Amino acid sequence: MHDQTKRSLFSAMLRIRRVEEALATRYAEQMMRCPMHLCIGQEAIAVGVCAALRKEDKVFSNHRAHGHYLAKGGDLSAMVAELYGRVTGCCGGRGGSMHLVDLDVGFMGATPIVGGTVPLAVGSAWAASLKGTPDVTVSFLGDGCFEEGVVHESLNFSALHRLPIIFVCENNDFSVYTRRDERQPNRPIYRIAEAHGMPAVAADGNDVEMVSSLVRTAVENARNGRGPQFLEFDAYRWREHCGPDFDDHLKYRSVQEIESGMNNCPIDRYRKVLLQSGCLDQQACTGIEAQIRKEVSAAFEFALASSKPTIKDAWEKVYA
Amino acid sequence: MHDVAERQLTFAEAIRESLDQAMEKDSRVIVIGEGVPDPKAIFNTTAGLCQKYGARRVFDMPLSENGLTGACIGAALSGIRPVMIHQRIDFALLAMDQLVNNAAKWHYMFNGKASVPMVVRMIVGRGWGQGPQHSQSLQAMFAMVPGLKVVMPTTAHDAKGMMIAAIEDDNPVLFIEHRWLHHVSDNVPDYYYRVPIGQARTLHEGSDVTVAAFSYMAFEALIAAKSMSMEMGIGLDVIDMRTVRPLDVESVLTSVRKTGRLIVADTAFRTGSIAGELISQVVEQAFSFLKAPPVRIASPDFPTPTSPFMAEDYYPGPQTIADAALDLMGKTKEADGYRRMSAVLVRKGPHDAPNREFSGPF
Numbered sequence: 041m042h043d044q045t046k047r048s049l050f051s052a053m054l055r056i057r058r059v060e061e062a063l064a065t066r067y068a069e070q071m072m073r074c075p076m077h078l079c080i081g082q083e084a085i086a087v088g089v090c091a092a093l094r095k096e097d098k099v100f101s102n103h104r105a106h107g108h109y110l111a112k113g114g115d116l117s118a119m120v121a122e123l124y125g126r127v128t129g130c131c132g133g134r135g136g137s138m139h140l141v142d143l144d145v146g147f148m149g150a151t152p153i154v155g156g157t158v159p160l161a162v163g164s165a166w167a168a169s170l171k172g173t174p175d176v177t178v179s180f181l182g183d184g185c186f187e188e189g190v191v192h193e194s195l196n197f198s199a200l201h202r203l204p205i206i207f208v209c210e211n212n213d214f215s216v217y218t219r220r221d222e223r224q225p226n227r228p229i230y231r232i233a234e235a236h237g238m239p240a241v242a243a244d245g246n247d248v249e250m251v252s253s254l255v256r257t258a259v260e261n262a263r264n265g266r267g268p269q270f271l272e273f274d275a276y277r278w279r280e281h282c283g284p285d286f287d288d289h290l291k292y293r294s295v296q297e298i299e300s301g302m303n304n305c306p307i308d309r310y311r312k313v314l315l316q317s318g319c320l321d322q323q324a325c326t327g328i329e330a331q332i333r334k335e336v337s338a339a340f341e342f343a344l345a346s347s348k349p350t351i352k353d354a355w356e357k358v359y360a
Numbered sequence: 361m362h363d364v365a366e367r368q369l370t371f372a373e374a375i376r377e378s379l380d381q382a383m384e385k386d387s388r389v390i391v392i393g394e395g396v397p398d399p400k401a402i403f404n405t406t407a408g409l410c411q412k413y414g415a416r417r418v419f420d421m422p423l424s425e426n427g428l429t430g431a432c433i434g435a436a437l438s439g440i441r442p443v444m445i446h447q448r449i450d451f452a453l454l455a456m457d458q459l460v461n462n463a464a465k466w467h468y469m470f471n472g473k474a475s476v477p478m479v480v481r482m483i484v485g486r487g488w489g490q491g492p493q494h495s496q497s498l499q500a501m502f503a504m505v506p507g508l509k510v511v512m513p514t515t516a517h518d519a520k521g522m523m524i525a526a527i528e529d530d531n532p533v534l535f536i537e538h539r540w541l542h543h544v545s546d547n548v549p550d551y552y553y554r555v556p557i558g559q560a561r562t563l564h565e566g567s568d569v570t571v572a573a574f575s576y577m578a579f580e581a582l583i584a585a586k587s588m589s590m591e592m593g594i595g596l597d598v599i600d601m602r603t604v605r606p607l608d609v610e611s612v613l614t615s616v617r618k619t620g621r622l623i624v625a626d627t628a629f630r631t632g633s634i635a636g637e638l639i640s641q642v643v644e645q646a647f648s649f650l651k652a653p654p655v656r657i658a659s660p661d662f663p664t665p666t667s668p669f670m671a672e673d674y675y676p677g678p679q680t681i682a683d684a685a686l687d688l689m690g691k692t693k694e695a696d697g698y699r700r701m702s703a704v705l706v707r708k709g710p711h712d713a714p715n716r717e718f719s720g721p722f
Contacts, residue, residue: 098438132471141470148437149470153461159427160462163434170390170416170440190457193427200422358506360467360475360530 041249043319049091049248050314051328053083053307056107058332059116062340063106063123064284071344072123074136075152079107081278084306085210086111088251089178092259098146098168098177100161103138104210105150108180113145116335117342126346133349146175155181155188158207162194165205165268176204176262184215186229195236195268202267206258207233209272210245216281217292233270245273246306276301366547368721374516374548375405375481375537378523379443381552383413386441389527392419392428393445393481402445403483403542425454429480433462433532436478441527449482449536450493463532464507479526481535484575484627486675487712491666497627497659499574500634502534503605509533510604511557512575512627515722516546518602521555529557536604538576538627545720560608562615563722566595569685570615570622572638574601577625577657577676583718584678584705588685591701596685604634609641616642620651621688625681630658655684672711679705 060078067076079086086107090099093112101108109119115130122129123137130141138152148164151157161179168175185191186209198205209229213220230240239261243250251273258269278301280287288298314320369377383389395402397410397420410418421428425446432442446452452459459480467475485495503510509531513519519537526533563578564585573581578600585596597615601608616622622642626635635656642654657676665671679702686695708717 100434130471131469131473134471135469139469141473143473149466149474151462151469153457156430156457156461159430159458160434160437162427163431163436163440164438165434166431167435167438167440170435171438190424190426190430193422193424194430196422197424197427197431357468357472359509360472360477 045091046249046314046319047324049087049252050307050310050320051332052087052091052111053248053310054328055332055335056083056086056110057307059110059336060106062336064279066340067284073125074123074138075282076123076137076284077104077282078279078284079104081301081305082210082212082245082275083107084248084251084310085208085245085273085275088248089208089255091252092255093146093178094175095145096175097259098148098161098164098175099180100148100157100164100177101140101150101180102154102157102182103150103152104182105138105140109140109142109147109150112142112147114140114142114147117339118142120339121343121346124343124346125348126343127349127353128342128346132353155185155191158185158191159194162198162203162205165198165203166201169201169203174263176206176259178206178208180208180210183209183211183213183220183229184223185209186232187223192236195233195238198268199237202265204262205268206255206262207268207270208255209270210275211272212275212277214277214281217290228272230270230272238268238270240270240272242272245275246304246309248306248310276304278302367550368545369516369548370543370545371516371519371537372403372405372542374520374546375523376407377548378520379406379409380412382524382527383409383417385552386527388439388441389443390417390419390435390440391443391445392421392432393447394421394423395447396420396445402447403539406445425451426458429455429458430462432478433458433466433476436476437466437474441477443479443481443527445481447483448494449484449498450496452480452482453498459502459508459532460505464505467531468507475530476532477530479523479533479535481537484536484538486538486540486576487714489666489668489671489712490664492663495664497629499536499604500628500632500637503634507532508605509557510536511602512536512538512604513555513602514541514575514578514600516544516548516720517722518555518561520548521553522557522602524552525554525557528554533557536575540576540714541579543714543716543719544579547721558603558606558608560599560601560603560611562597563600564596564598566597567618568595568621569688570597570599570612570619571625571681571685572599572601572612572622573625574604574634575627577627580678581625581681582722584681584685587678587701587704588682591704592695592697594685594689607634607638607641609638609645612638612642613646616646617649620649621685622650622654623657623681623684623688624654625657625676628658629661630656631661633658652688655688657681657684668712677707
């Protein structure tokens with residue numbers, strides 16, 4: 041991997057982190073009046089996956105979508121404006137944090153019904169196959185999806201028709217506050233995909249280079265007619281399921297567990313690697329931080345300066 | 361009304377022809393459903409399509425109603441125009457999440473950046489003990505959702521034209537067919553034509569009572585209207601609603617302003633039916649024209665029983681409509697011609713098989 045690529049992976053992760061930290065800080069002002077699910081701690085998966093995609097490749101996502109959207113190249117200002125409910129938001133204020141879209145970069149849409157966009161991603165891959173276009177589709181899904189029937193239906197159909205799709209499971213072990221062992225029998229998730237007849241691997245989701253290299257292979261397979269591919273990555277959700285805060289006080293997970301999760305920070309890990317190898321130095325790090333800070337504050341300024349929609353706007357576009 | 365030399369097709373044949381012509385005209389159109397390419401071909405409505413257009417456009421479907429609805433939505437977002445088929449509307453309940461949360465909302469929630477041009481055919485069963493889970497008429501459940509269009513054509517002519525309009529529409533259109541209309545014929549042009557979604561059509565003119573009816577009940581209302589007119593000199597203005605959402609309330613208002621009396625005949629359960637919605641809108645907008653309270657004719661509020669002995673009196677029919685019209689006019693069953701009319705309306709065949717006595721054209 042080129043040094044430039046490595047630096048891009050690093051700054052893409054850091055950018056997502058800084059955007060979400062800024063969102064978390066300003067959430068208390070109560071001007072972003074929508075539920076918000078932060079992916080802080082899970083940035084390596086979004087970045088590693090999207091780095092292996094072309095612009096025309098498609099991504100479908102879920103309620104925890106900020107990282108996926110930004111990693112795929114989604115417009116930052118339009119995202120922040122969406123959270124503030126402004127007309128310049130990517131959905132004109134109709135969706136908020138849980139409904140992001142940027143068709144110009146192949147980010148097809150994110151919605152918050154668990155498993156809801158998984159069959160749509162399959163349909164997108166089906167369309168590519170029917171039209172003979174070379175694009176592949178990525179479906180981001182969580183561990184909770186494997187309790188939803190529609191996900192098994194989607195895996196079945198994609199394998200049946202050997203569709204060019206990559207399923208990326210971000211397994212953070214929690215559905216809100218409920219652990220996976222209270223929801224699922226003791227069996228690896230990726231083996232379910234394997235049973236549906238597709239190659240599947242599980243790996244460390246905090247190692248951005250590993251994520252990217254596994255996805256690159258999967259994308260190549262999918263693009264070359266070898267059918268759906270499945271990747272399961274471990275992840276750790278640092279903050280509360282929904283909202284800007286930490287929720288350690290609820291005691292549904294131990295302090296040791298949280299500490300160990302945070303010690304495995306994908307960004308710190310990668311920074312250390314890049315500093316050690318000389319790919320990055322402190323000065324470059326500072327430069328990246330400053331650039332991101334500038335971009336983030338510009339996005340907030342843009343959002344806050346944007347006009348507010350009215351109920352008159354809300355009557356429009358019910359039908360195409 | 362029609363030239364007798366015109367070509368007649370059954371409703372089922374008209375559907376088949378509409379799919380064939382739409383696929384011929386637009387290579388983006390695909391058809392998928394459980395049994396689509398099989399020997400029975402969805403009551404022959406998809407016969408020959410697979411042979412003609414191949415297995416990359418005509419698909420059988422895994423038993424995954426929700427997943428495949430989602431896949432069709434995803435394909436529709438990416439430039440394909442899918443027609444999905446459920447042999448019974450009851451099966452489409454498994455796809456409620458995808459229809460309501462995704463198909464209906466996608467265009468709106470993403471601020472018009474994308475749309476979902478897909479058609480979902482759903483067939484309402486009846487007779488031969490179809491029972492609680494194979495004969496529901498659930499149009500109101502879908503029609504309550506903004507973002508969906510719901511059509512229920514009655515005639516073969518409209519079935520073809522509305523299927524073409526539905527396939528060309530950039531929105532999700534639910535195309536609900538009553539199984540007992542499949543054998544009914546009408547004059548159907550052989551060329552490619554559209555019948556607009558959202559416009560009702562007068563099937564029988566009269567000035568005494570408006571009967572706004574949906575799907576098979578429009579067929580039943582027409583039978584009632586013909587007999588009432590002939591035997592009793594009573595004129596029913598029968599409006600075939602054709603579309604459930606958007607409702608063509610204006611056509612009903614125009615008729616009610618003329619007749620002052622309204623019956624709405626629906627194939628669904630009474631409570632929560634679209635008949636109730638239509639009456640609400642008429643009462644809101646034309647209360648002063650009404651000479652009597654409007655009447656809903658619908659299925660009773662319990663599931664459809666299977667046993668022929670229980671099912672016999674389950675469905676309202678032409679006699680129910682005629683009696684309601686008479687009542688609205690303040691006439692009794694002693695009125696002149698009532699017995700003759702009722703004698704005509706008596707069903708000759710078994711009650712749990714389609715009425716073959718009138719088979720079109722309209």
